[in-house]
Amino acid sequence: MSEAAARSPRRAPVERQRDPERTKAQLLEAAKTEFGAKGYAAARVSEIAAKAGVNKQLISYYFGGKEGLYNALTATMADDYVAASDHDQPFADVVRFFAQSAVRDRDLAKLFLWENLTDGAPDAIGVEGQREFLQQQVEYIRARQTAGDLPPDLDPGFLLVTFMAAASAALALPRVVRLVTGQDPNSAEFAEAYGEQLARLVDHLATGRDQEA
Structure with missing residues:
Protein backbone atom coordinates (compact mmCIF):
# COMPACT_ATOMS: atom_id res chain seq x y z
CA MET A 1 0.00 0.00 0.00
CA SER A 2 1.42 3.38 -0.96
CA GLU A 3 2.14 6.04 1.65
CA ALA A 4 -0.56 8.28 0.16
CA ALA A 5 -3.15 5.52 0.36
CA ALA A 6 -2.15 4.73 3.93
CA ARG A 7 -2.94 8.26 5.08
CA SER A 8 -6.37 8.93 6.52
CA PRO A 9 -8.51 10.81 4.02
CA ARG A 10 -8.75 14.54 4.73
CA ARG A 11 -12.12 15.40 6.17
CA ALA A 12 -14.08 18.17 4.54
CA PRO A 13 -14.34 21.27 6.71
CA VAL A 14 -17.55 21.43 8.69
CA GLU A 15 -19.69 24.31 7.50
CA ARG A 16 -20.60 26.59 10.36
CA GLN A 17 -24.29 26.98 10.95
CA ARG A 18 -25.40 30.20 9.37
CA ASP A 19 -26.75 32.82 11.74
CA PRO A 20 -28.35 35.48 9.50
CA GLU A 21 -28.83 38.09 12.20
CA ARG A 22 -25.28 37.72 13.46
CA THR A 23 -23.90 37.89 9.92
CA LYS A 24 -25.91 41.01 9.12
CA ALA A 25 -24.76 42.65 12.34
CA GLN A 26 -21.12 41.86 11.48
CA LEU A 27 -21.55 43.32 8.00
CA LEU A 28 -23.18 46.49 9.34
CA GLU A 29 -20.38 46.99 11.86
CA ALA A 30 -17.72 46.44 9.20
CA ALA A 31 -19.57 48.73 6.79
CA LYS A 32 -19.64 51.48 9.39
CA THR A 33 -15.85 51.35 9.64
CA GLU A 34 -15.31 51.24 5.87
CA PHE A 35 -17.84 53.92 4.93
CA GLY A 36 -16.71 56.10 7.82
CA ALA A 37 -13.09 55.93 6.71
CA LYS A 38 -13.61 56.39 2.95
CA GLY A 39 -17.13 57.60 2.20
CA TYR A 40 -19.60 55.74 0.02
CA ALA A 41 -17.86 56.08 -3.35
CA ALA A 42 -14.42 54.88 -2.26
CA ALA A 43 -15.63 52.10 0.06
CA ARG A 44 -15.24 48.55 -1.26
CA VAL A 45 -17.60 45.67 -0.56
CA SER A 46 -14.65 43.27 -0.63
CA GLU A 47 -13.05 45.19 2.25
CA ILE A 48 -16.32 45.21 4.18
CA ALA A 49 -16.74 41.47 3.75
CA VAL A 54 -17.73 36.56 5.51
CA ASN A 55 -18.10 35.97 1.78
CA LYS A 56 -18.83 39.22 -0.06
CA GLN A 57 -21.73 37.53 -1.86
CA LEU A 58 -23.61 37.74 1.42
CA ILE A 59 -23.77 41.53 1.04
CA SER A 60 -25.90 41.06 -2.05
CA TYR A 61 -27.83 38.23 -0.44
CA TYR A 62 -28.80 40.14 2.70
CA PHE A 63 -28.79 43.76 1.53
CA GLY A 64 -29.06 43.70 -2.25
CA GLY A 65 -25.59 45.15 -2.71
CA LYS A 66 -23.49 48.09 -1.61
CA GLU A 67 -26.27 50.67 -1.77
CA GLY A 68 -28.67 48.50 0.22
CA LEU A 69 -26.01 47.93 2.87
CA TYR A 70 -25.37 51.66 3.14
CA ASN A 71 -29.07 52.44 3.43
CA ALA A 72 -29.50 49.80 6.13
CA LEU A 73 -26.60 51.28 8.07
CA THR A 74 -27.87 54.86 7.90
CA ALA A 75 -31.35 53.64 8.86
CA THR A 76 -30.00 52.22 12.12
CA MET A 77 -28.30 55.56 12.79
CA ALA A 78 -31.55 57.43 12.19
CA ASP A 79 -33.48 55.04 14.45
CA ASP A 80 -31.06 55.71 17.32
CA TYR A 81 -31.27 59.47 16.89
CA VAL A 82 -35.05 59.52 16.57
CA ALA A 83 -35.33 57.52 19.79
CA ALA A 84 -33.04 60.02 21.53
CA SER A 85 -35.13 62.99 20.43
CA ASP A 86 -38.56 62.03 21.67
CA HIS A 87 -40.85 65.06 21.79
CA ASP A 88 -40.91 64.88 25.61
CA GLN A 89 -37.12 64.75 25.90
CA PRO A 90 -35.56 68.07 26.99
CA PHE A 91 -33.49 69.67 24.24
CA ALA A 92 -30.46 70.04 26.50
CA ASP A 93 -30.36 66.26 26.99
CA VAL A 94 -30.60 65.63 23.25
CA VAL A 95 -27.81 68.10 22.45
CA ARG A 96 -25.63 66.45 25.08
CA PHE A 97 -26.34 63.03 23.55
CA PHE A 98 -25.45 64.15 20.02
CA ALA A 99 -22.23 65.85 21.11
CA GLN A 100 -21.07 62.80 23.06
CA SER A 101 -22.12 60.32 20.37
CA ALA A 102 -19.73 62.02 17.91
CA VAL A 103 -16.86 60.81 20.11
CA ARG A 104 -18.47 57.59 21.33
CA ASP A 105 -19.09 56.28 17.80
CA ARG A 106 -16.54 58.00 15.59
CA ASP A 107 -17.11 55.80 12.55
CA LEU A 108 -20.78 56.71 12.39
CA ALA A 109 -20.00 60.37 12.98
CA LYS A 110 -17.38 60.34 10.21
CA LEU A 111 -19.91 58.75 7.86
CA PHE A 112 -22.22 61.70 8.57
CA LEU A 113 -19.42 64.14 7.71
CA TRP A 114 -18.56 62.28 4.51
CA GLU A 115 -22.17 62.59 3.36
CA ASN A 116 -21.97 66.35 3.69
CA LEU A 117 -18.44 66.85 2.40
CA THR A 118 -19.22 64.85 -0.75
CA ASP A 119 -22.71 66.22 -1.29
CA GLY A 120 -23.80 64.98 -4.72
CA ALA A 121 -23.66 61.82 -6.82
CA PRO A 122 -22.72 59.15 -6.05
CA ASP A 123 -22.64 60.09 -2.37
CA ALA A 124 -26.13 61.62 -2.41
CA ILE A 125 -27.46 58.14 -1.80
CA GLY A 126 -30.16 57.81 0.84
CA VAL A 127 -31.18 61.47 0.66
CA GLU A 128 -34.92 60.79 0.72
CA GLY A 129 -34.74 58.76 3.92
CA GLN A 130 -32.57 61.41 5.53
CA ARG A 131 -34.97 64.17 4.54
CA GLU A 132 -37.72 62.39 6.47
CA PHE A 133 -35.44 61.92 9.47
CA LEU A 134 -34.33 65.55 9.50
CA GLN A 135 -37.88 66.80 9.21
CA GLN A 136 -38.69 64.73 12.29
CA GLN A 137 -35.87 66.51 14.09
CA VAL A 138 -37.24 69.91 13.04
CA GLU A 139 -40.64 68.94 14.42
CA TYR A 140 -38.95 67.85 17.65
CA ILE A 141 -37.32 71.28 18.02
CA ARG A 142 -40.64 72.97 17.31
CA ALA A 143 -42.21 70.88 20.09
CA ARG A 144 -39.46 71.89 22.50
CA GLN A 145 -40.07 75.54 21.62
CA THR A 146 -43.70 75.05 22.59
CA ALA A 147 -42.53 73.41 25.84
CA GLY A 148 -40.38 76.44 26.66
CA ASP A 149 -36.92 74.94 26.11
CA LEU A 150 -36.13 77.41 23.32
CA PRO A 151 -37.19 80.92 22.31
CA PRO A 152 -40.08 80.86 19.81
CA ASP A 153 -38.51 83.49 17.51
CA LEU A 154 -35.70 81.09 16.44
CA ASP A 155 -36.27 79.18 13.22
CA PRO A 156 -36.29 75.45 14.14
CA GLY A 157 -34.57 74.40 10.90
CA PHE A 158 -31.68 76.82 11.33
CA LEU A 159 -31.45 75.88 14.98
CA LEU A 160 -31.14 72.20 14.04
CA VAL A 161 -28.32 72.99 11.60
CA THR A 162 -26.53 75.06 14.26
CA PHE A 163 -26.56 72.36 16.90
CA MET A 164 -25.76 69.52 14.48
CA ALA A 165 -22.69 71.49 13.40
CA ALA A 166 -21.76 72.14 17.02
CA ALA A 167 -22.13 68.46 17.89
CA SER A 168 -19.71 67.58 15.06
CA ALA A 169 -16.90 69.82 16.33
CA ALA A 170 -14.75 66.99 17.69
CA LEU A 171 -14.43 65.50 14.20
CA ALA A 172 -14.69 68.59 12.04
CA LEU A 173 -12.37 70.83 14.09
CA PRO A 174 -9.98 68.59 16.05
CA ARG A 175 -7.05 71.00 15.78
CA VAL A 176 -9.17 73.91 16.99
CA VAL A 177 -10.41 71.82 19.91
CA ARG A 178 -6.85 70.95 20.96
CA LEU A 179 -5.56 74.51 20.65
CA VAL A 180 -8.50 76.19 22.35
CA THR A 181 -9.34 73.71 25.12
CA GLY A 182 -6.08 71.80 25.57
CA GLN A 183 -8.10 68.57 25.48
CA ASP A 184 -8.00 65.56 23.18
CA PRO A 185 -11.11 65.78 20.93
CA ASN A 186 -11.19 61.97 20.79
CA SER A 187 -11.33 61.50 24.54
CA ALA A 188 -14.29 60.60 26.71
CA GLU A 189 -13.31 63.51 28.98
CA PHE A 190 -13.74 66.01 26.17
CA ALA A 191 -17.05 64.44 25.08
CA GLU A 192 -18.38 64.69 28.62
CA ALA A 193 -17.25 68.29 29.15
CA TYR A 194 -18.29 69.51 25.71
CA GLY A 195 -21.69 67.85 25.87
CA GLU A 196 -22.28 69.48 29.23
CA GLN A 197 -21.32 72.92 27.91
CA LEU A 198 -23.72 72.63 24.97
CA ALA A 199 -26.47 71.52 27.34
CA ARG A 200 -25.82 74.60 29.49
CA LEU A 201 -26.04 76.78 26.39
CA VAL A 202 -29.49 75.38 25.69
CA ASP A 203 -30.50 76.03 29.30
CA HIS A 204 -29.38 79.65 28.95
CA LEU A 205 -31.55 80.03 25.86
CA ALA A 206 -34.55 78.89 27.86
CA THR A 207 -33.60 81.12 30.82
CA GLY A 208 -33.21 84.11 28.51
CA ARG A 209 -36.72 83.56 27.21
CA ASP A 210 -38.07 83.48 30.80
CA GLN A 211 -36.30 86.75 31.64
CA GLU A 212 -37.73 88.48 28.57
CA ALA A 213 -41.23 87.35 29.59
Missing part, protein backbone atom coordinates in the same frame (compact mmCIF):
# COMPACT_ATOMS: atom_id res chain seq x y z
CA ALA A 50 -13.13 40.84 4.77
CA LYS A 51 -13.56 42.92 7.93
CA ALA A 52 -16.75 41.01 8.73
CA GLY A 53 -15.07 37.67 7.99
Whole structure:
Protein backbone atom coordinates (compact mmCIF):
# COMPACT_ATOMS: atom_id res chain seq x y z
CA MET A 1 0.00 0.00 0.00
CA SER A 2 1.42 3.38 -0.96
CA GLU A 3 2.14 6.04 1.65
CA ALA A 4 -0.56 8.28 0.16
CA ALA A 5 -3.15 5.52 0.36
CA ALA A 6 -2.15 4.73 3.93
CA ARG A 7 -2.94 8.26 5.08
CA SER A 8 -6.37 8.93 6.52
CA PRO A 9 -8.51 10.81 4.02
CA ARG A 10 -8.75 14.54 4.73
CA ARG A 11 -12.12 15.40 6.17
CA ALA A 12 -14.08 18.17 4.54
CA PRO A 13 -14.34 21.27 6.71
CA VAL A 14 -17.55 21.43 8.69
CA GLU A 15 -19.69 24.31 7.50
CA ARG A 16 -20.60 26.59 10.36
CA GLN A 17 -24.29 26.98 10.95
CA ARG A 18 -25.40 30.20 9.37
CA ASP A 19 -26.75 32.82 11.74
CA PRO A 20 -28.35 35.48 9.50
CA GLU A 21 -28.83 38.09 12.20
CA ARG A 22 -25.28 37.72 13.46
CA THR A 23 -23.90 37.89 9.92
CA LYS A 24 -25.91 41.01 9.12
CA ALA A 25 -24.76 42.65 12.34
CA GLN A 26 -21.12 41.86 11.48
CA LEU A 27 -21.55 43.32 8.00
CA LEU A 28 -23.18 46.49 9.34
CA GLU A 29 -20.38 46.99 11.86
CA ALA A 30 -17.72 46.44 9.20
CA ALA A 31 -19.57 48.73 6.79
CA LYS A 32 -19.64 51.48 9.39
CA THR A 33 -15.85 51.35 9.64
CA GLU A 34 -15.31 51.24 5.87
CA PHE A 35 -17.84 53.92 4.93
CA GLY A 36 -16.71 56.10 7.82
CA ALA A 37 -13.09 55.93 6.71
CA LYS A 38 -13.61 56.39 2.95
CA GLY A 39 -17.13 57.60 2.20
CA TYR A 40 -19.60 55.74 0.02
CA ALA A 41 -17.86 56.08 -3.35
CA ALA A 42 -14.42 54.88 -2.26
CA ALA A 43 -15.63 52.10 0.06
CA ARG A 44 -15.24 48.55 -1.26
CA VAL A 45 -17.60 45.67 -0.56
CA SER A 46 -14.65 43.27 -0.63
CA GLU A 47 -13.05 45.19 2.25
CA ILE A 48 -16.32 45.21 4.18
CA ALA A 49 -16.74 41.47 3.75
CA ALA A 50 -13.13 40.84 4.77
CA LYS A 51 -13.56 42.92 7.93
CA ALA A 52 -16.75 41.01 8.73
CA GLY A 53 -15.07 37.67 7.99
CA VAL A 54 -17.73 36.56 5.51
CA ASN A 55 -18.10 35.97 1.78
CA LYS A 56 -18.83 39.22 -0.06
CA GLN A 57 -21.73 37.53 -1.86
CA LEU A 58 -23.61 37.74 1.42
CA ILE A 59 -23.77 41.53 1.04
CA SER A 60 -25.90 41.06 -2.05
CA TYR A 61 -27.83 38.23 -0.44
CA TYR A 62 -28.80 40.14 2.70
CA PHE A 63 -28.79 43.76 1.53
CA GLY A 64 -29.06 43.70 -2.25
CA GLY A 65 -25.59 45.15 -2.71
CA LYS A 66 -23.49 48.09 -1.61
CA GLU A 67 -26.27 50.67 -1.77
CA GLY A 68 -28.67 48.50 0.22
CA LEU A 69 -26.01 47.93 2.87
CA TYR A 70 -25.37 51.66 3.14
CA ASN A 71 -29.07 52.44 3.43
CA ALA A 72 -29.50 49.80 6.13
CA LEU A 73 -26.60 51.28 8.07
CA THR A 74 -27.87 54.86 7.90
CA ALA A 75 -31.35 53.64 8.86
CA THR A 76 -30.00 52.22 12.12
CA MET A 77 -28.30 55.56 12.79
CA ALA A 78 -31.55 57.43 12.19
CA ASP A 79 -33.48 55.04 14.45
CA ASP A 80 -31.06 55.71 17.32
CA TYR A 81 -31.27 59.47 16.89
CA VAL A 82 -35.05 59.52 16.57
CA ALA A 83 -35.33 57.52 19.79
CA ALA A 84 -33.04 60.02 21.53
CA SER A 85 -35.13 62.99 20.43
CA ASP A 86 -38.56 62.03 21.67
CA HIS A 87 -40.85 65.06 21.79
CA ASP A 88 -40.91 64.88 25.61
CA GLN A 89 -37.12 64.75 25.90
CA PRO A 90 -35.56 68.07 26.99
CA PHE A 91 -33.49 69.67 24.24
CA ALA A 92 -30.46 70.04 26.50
CA ASP A 93 -30.36 66.26 26.99
CA VAL A 94 -30.60 65.63 23.25
CA VAL A 95 -27.81 68.10 22.45
CA ARG A 96 -25.63 66.45 25.08
CA PHE A 97 -26.34 63.03 23.55
CA PHE A 98 -25.45 64.15 20.02
CA ALA A 99 -22.23 65.85 21.11
CA GLN A 100 -21.07 62.80 23.06
CA SER A 101 -22.12 60.32 20.37
CA ALA A 102 -19.73 62.02 17.91
CA VAL A 103 -16.86 60.81 20.11
CA ARG A 104 -18.47 57.59 21.33
CA ASP A 105 -19.09 56.28 17.80
CA ARG A 106 -16.54 58.00 15.59
CA ASP A 107 -17.11 55.80 12.55
CA LEU A 108 -20.78 56.71 12.39
CA ALA A 109 -20.00 60.37 12.98
CA LYS A 110 -17.38 60.34 10.21
CA LEU A 111 -19.91 58.75 7.86
CA PHE A 112 -22.22 61.70 8.57
CA LEU A 113 -19.42 64.14 7.71
CA TRP A 114 -18.56 62.28 4.51
CA GLU A 115 -22.17 62.59 3.36
CA ASN A 116 -21.97 66.35 3.69
CA LEU A 117 -18.44 66.85 2.40
CA THR A 118 -19.22 64.85 -0.75
CA ASP A 119 -22.71 66.22 -1.29
CA GLY A 120 -23.80 64.98 -4.72
CA ALA A 121 -23.66 61.82 -6.82
CA PRO A 122 -22.72 59.15 -6.05
CA ASP A 123 -22.64 60.09 -2.37
CA ALA A 124 -26.13 61.62 -2.41
CA ILE A 125 -27.46 58.14 -1.80
CA GLY A 126 -30.16 57.81 0.84
CA VAL A 127 -31.18 61.47 0.66
CA GLU A 128 -34.92 60.79 0.72
CA GLY A 129 -34.74 58.76 3.92
CA GLN A 130 -32.57 61.41 5.53
CA ARG A 131 -34.97 64.17 4.54
CA GLU A 132 -37.72 62.39 6.47
CA PHE A 133 -35.44 61.92 9.47
CA LEU A 134 -34.33 65.55 9.50
CA GLN A 135 -37.88 66.80 9.21
CA GLN A 136 -38.69 64.73 12.29
CA GLN A 137 -35.87 66.51 14.09
CA VAL A 138 -37.24 69.91 13.04
CA GLU A 139 -40.64 68.94 14.42
CA TYR A 140 -38.95 67.85 17.65
CA ILE A 141 -37.32 71.28 18.02
CA ARG A 142 -40.64 72.97 17.31
CA ALA A 143 -42.21 70.88 20.09
CA ARG A 144 -39.46 71.89 22.50
CA GLN A 145 -40.07 75.54 21.62
CA THR A 146 -43.70 75.05 22.59
CA ALA A 147 -42.53 73.41 25.84
CA GLY A 148 -40.38 76.44 26.66
CA ASP A 149 -36.92 74.94 26.11
CA LEU A 150 -36.13 77.41 23.32
CA PRO A 151 -37.19 80.92 22.31
CA PRO A 152 -40.08 80.86 19.81
CA ASP A 153 -38.51 83.49 17.51
CA LEU A 154 -35.70 81.09 16.44
CA ASP A 155 -36.27 79.18 13.22
CA PRO A 156 -36.29 75.45 14.14
CA GLY A 157 -34.57 74.40 10.90
CA PHE A 158 -31.68 76.82 11.33
CA LEU A 159 -31.45 75.88 14.98
CA LEU A 160 -31.14 72.20 14.04
CA VAL A 161 -28.32 72.99 11.60
CA THR A 162 -26.53 75.06 14.26
CA PHE A 163 -26.56 72.36 16.90
CA MET A 164 -25.76 69.52 14.48
CA ALA A 165 -22.69 71.49 13.40
CA ALA A 166 -21.76 72.14 17.02
CA ALA A 167 -22.13 68.46 17.89
CA SER A 168 -19.71 67.58 15.06
CA ALA A 169 -16.90 69.82 16.33
CA ALA A 170 -14.75 66.99 17.69
CA LEU A 171 -14.43 65.50 14.20
CA ALA A 172 -14.69 68.59 12.04
CA LEU A 173 -12.37 70.83 14.09
CA PRO A 174 -9.98 68.59 16.05
CA ARG A 175 -7.05 71.00 15.78
CA VAL A 176 -9.17 73.91 16.99
CA VAL A 177 -10.41 71.82 19.91
CA ARG A 178 -6.85 70.95 20.96
CA LEU A 179 -5.56 74.51 20.65
CA VAL A 180 -8.50 76.19 22.35
CA THR A 181 -9.34 73.71 25.12
CA GLY A 182 -6.08 71.80 25.57
CA GLN A 183 -8.10 68.57 25.48
CA ASP A 184 -8.00 65.56 23.18
CA PRO A 185 -11.11 65.78 20.93
CA ASN A 186 -11.19 61.97 20.79
CA SER A 187 -11.33 61.50 24.54
CA ALA A 188 -14.29 60.60 26.71
CA GLU A 189 -13.31 63.51 28.98
CA PHE A 190 -13.74 66.01 26.17
CA ALA A 191 -17.05 64.44 25.08
CA GLU A 192 -18.38 64.69 28.62
CA ALA A 193 -17.25 68.29 29.15
CA TYR A 194 -18.29 69.51 25.71
CA GLY A 195 -21.69 67.85 25.87
CA GLU A 196 -22.28 69.48 29.23
CA GLN A 197 -21.32 72.92 27.91
CA LEU A 198 -23.72 72.63 24.97
CA ALA A 199 -26.47 71.52 27.34
CA ARG A 200 -25.82 74.60 29.49
CA LEU A 201 -26.04 76.78 26.39
CA VAL A 202 -29.49 75.38 25.69
CA ASP A 203 -30.50 76.03 29.30
CA HIS A 204 -29.38 79.65 28.95
CA LEU A 205 -31.55 80.03 25.86
CA ALA A 206 -34.55 78.89 27.86
CA THR A 207 -33.60 81.12 30.82
CA GLY A 208 -33.21 84.11 28.51
CA ARG A 209 -36.72 83.56 27.21
CA ASP A 210 -38.07 83.48 30.80
CA GLN A 211 -36.30 86.75 31.64
CA GLU A 212 -37.73 88.48 28.57
CA ALA A 213 -41.23 87.35 29.59
